[in-house]
């Protein structure tokens with residue numbers, strides 16, 4: 282936390298100075314008021330005759346004090362808000378940067394909902410904590426000590442009455458915080474749960490409606506929401522007890538002050554102004570204690586949130602950058618050397634003994650039953666995950682030795698799941714290469730077989746894509762994702778089941794155009810359909826995490842049983858594909 286506060290230390294000191302000014306002015310008021318009553322109105326120094334000149338003079342001083350106090354409070358507020366907003370902003374930026382450097386398993390470990398809660402709600406809590414701390418801590422501390430000091434000055438007896446009430450006040454606050462603190466942690470975790478459900482449900486609303494699961498999801502959300510409300514109410518109940526107890530304590534003190542004060546007035550050793558000032562100081566003290574309670578609540582919440590943020594800020598990225606900047610002699614060569622891979626937290630090997638060499642410019646088809654490890658294998662090339670053993674080399678260099686950005690600059694990937702952004706079609710394509718000209722965008726869309734449908738839309742390339750591409754068909758989304766990858770000047774292009782929503786003719790045109798326009802790029806095509814892979818230089822057949830055969834279509838037809846079985850099961854499609862050629 283110090284790291285974030287340090288740059289604003291001067292501002293914080295100034296804010297404290299303004300607050301001291303405000304509180305000092307507040308503390309002077311009751312004494313002045315007492316003087317106005319005793320000397321001005323009651324004329325205690327003028328044989329009982331009211332001194333109106335003194336009342337006007339002291340009244341003007343009092344107004345000046347109020348104005349100075351208000352200016353101090355105003356400036357303090359501006360400085361404090363400025364500091365807390367800037368600190369929150371910096372924390373948000375740092376957390377975002379750190380999250381961007383996390384590996385996929387690290388993101389999974391936190392959960393998207395929790396990361397969003399930490400970046401939003403937790404940062405707001407920390408901001409509130411910082412501003413309350415600077416503002417209320419100083420104000421409350423000064424008010425408490427100042428009020429007690431002035432009470433002793435008015436009459437030591439009054440000071441002792443207030444001091445005797447203090448152990449009860451502190452005991453009451455300590456008890457409440459001890460009870461409430463664990464609940465603050467719980468509240469944040471329950472907010473995580475709610476955010477997770479909300480995120481899943483809003484993103485998957487179409488599926489929820491399609492499966493008529495609205496009621497189930499409502500119940501699931503309701504349960505999480507109820508749990509949160511229950512904890513919130515528990516916390517509120519704890520603090521709801523506190524205010525009346527504090528009020529009771531302080532009114533008892535006021536009662537005692539009036540009791541002893543009236544006796545002193547009767548005995549002629551005190552005045553009504555003194556009693557009034559003592560009561561005002563007690564009220565100021567009560568308010569200070571009540572804000573202290575609030576401060577403790579916000580500090581406890583803020584600290585719980587800060588702890589959750591720290592976990593993000595102090596989590597080291599799992600994938601450590603290598604030193605290599607990606608300048609190689611060859612472009613697009615890939616080698617798997619004895620690679621094995623398991624997902625973190627899983628003992629089950631997903632890939633075993635993978636040995637494979639892919640030459641620059643080659644087109645490789647990757648096929649096999651669902652779940653056999655095809656995506657896992659291609660994910661190792663971009664270093665989305667690290668191998669468990671063995672090596673993956675890109676252009677002769679182990680991917681772990683690359684600077685991650687330099688490595689990924691060489692590779693364009695079209696993932697199985699299409700993610701488009703809420704910008705224009707042109708900008709979605711340009712995402713792969715922000716420097717690309719309008720002409721390049723159109724040329725790439727033509728390769729991806731997207732130009733025709735884009736041209737038919739009302740605004741063409743300037744048409745907005747709605748969130749997650751919900752205004753496009755599955756095949757259109759896939760084609761835009763392909764265009765986004767192809768526009769990137771990469772040596773390697775990976776299609777991970779990227780054309781599953783395209784008909785065979787469109788798919789065939791796409792690969793033909795790609796081979797013509799980008800002959801030098803190495804292409805890896807993961808697909809289930811043999812028709813998709815027939816033009817590949819080599820087809821790699823996988824089964825249960827292992828490579829069981831490598832060869833061209835005709836070779837595999839005569840030597841690989843698994844390939845033959847897949848061929849037989851897709852015979853209808855094959856005929857259609859032959860017709861396309």
Ligand SMILES: Nc1ncnc2c1ncn2[C@@H]1O[C@H](COP(=O)(O)OP(=O)(O)OP(=O)(O)O)[C@@H](O)[C@H]1O
Nearest residue numbers: 624627631650651652653654655656657658697778
């Ligand atoms: N993030 C993950 N954590 C743990 N296990 C995973 C993860 N992703 C995939 N798996 C498991 O790893 C295995 C291989 O998955 P992978 O996605 O590589 O298969 P695939 O051949 O690409 O499948 P498909 O053709 O269905 O896309 C599967 O058994 C899957 O359950």
